Amino acid sequence: MSQTTFDAAPLDSYAEQITSGIAMLGGVLTLPALFLYLSGMLLNGVAVTGAVITLAVALALFIWLLLNYLVQPTAYLIDDTQLVIKRRWPRAMRVPLEQVSGVSLALGLADVPRFGLRRSFNAGVFGYQGPFQLERYGAVFFAATNRERLVALARRDRTPLIVSPARPRDFVADLRDALSKRPEADESAEA
Numbered sequence: 001m002s003q004t005t006f007d008a009a010p011l012d013s014y015a016e017q018i019t020s021g022i023a024m025l026g027g028v029l030t031l032p033a034l035f036l037y038l039s040g041m042l043l044n045g046v047a048v049t050g051a052v053i054t055l056a057v058a059l060a061l062f063i064w065l066l067l068n069y070l071v072q073p074t075a076y077l078i079d080d081t082q083l084v085i086k087r088r089w090p091r092a093m094r095v096p097l098e099q100v101s102g103v104s105l106a107l108g109l110a111d112v113p114r115f116g117l118r119r120s121f122n123a124g125v126f127g128y129q130g131p132f133q134l135e136r137y138g139a140v141f142f143a144a145t146n147r148e149r150l151v152a153l154a155r156r157d158r159t160p161l162i163v164s165p166a167r168p169r170d171f172v173a174d175l176r177d178a179l180s181k182r183p184e185a186d187e188s189a190e191a
Helices: 013-039 048-070 168-180 183-190
Strands: 003-007 073-079 082-087 093-096 100-105 122-124 127-134 138-144 151-155 161-163
Touching: 003 168, 013 048, 013 122, 073 168, 100 168, 151 168
Parallel strands: 138 161
Antiparallel strands: 003 073, 073 082, 082 093, 100 151, 122 127, 127 138, 151 161
């Protein structure tokens, strides 16, 4: 069984800015509680409510950042039967090659998520993950980190999958090669 591994592309500048901005906002939200504590007003109970609210929002942002970091794609593995999308913590996503009907570069999606985005799970924090509804393209599922290196996989009876390997052209060539070697592909070529 042959297996090819492609690293996920590094975060693009938009994702870096969004991620840094959310992290900075969380840090700034902790400052009022710190100032209240250092001034002694927090110990007297004068501003406990304000400190609790700002810390709760900062904690929620931290948890959201952490969850997005954990599901960020780190590598894409192609073997004879499946595409495996490795992530930092949860189980890897597995896409059987029998589900994939085609693969191509998706350079036209480079303006995502700035234009056409209707809904998504994560549009920029540590990449782009989850379901998106794009105005021009319809429903897609992203497991990507970089808008300039997108690859689209057409899937049978599922929404298209968008990934971002560091070497997109090589990824497309290797995945097409793996798809052509499937027994099902050989049978359809004979018919």
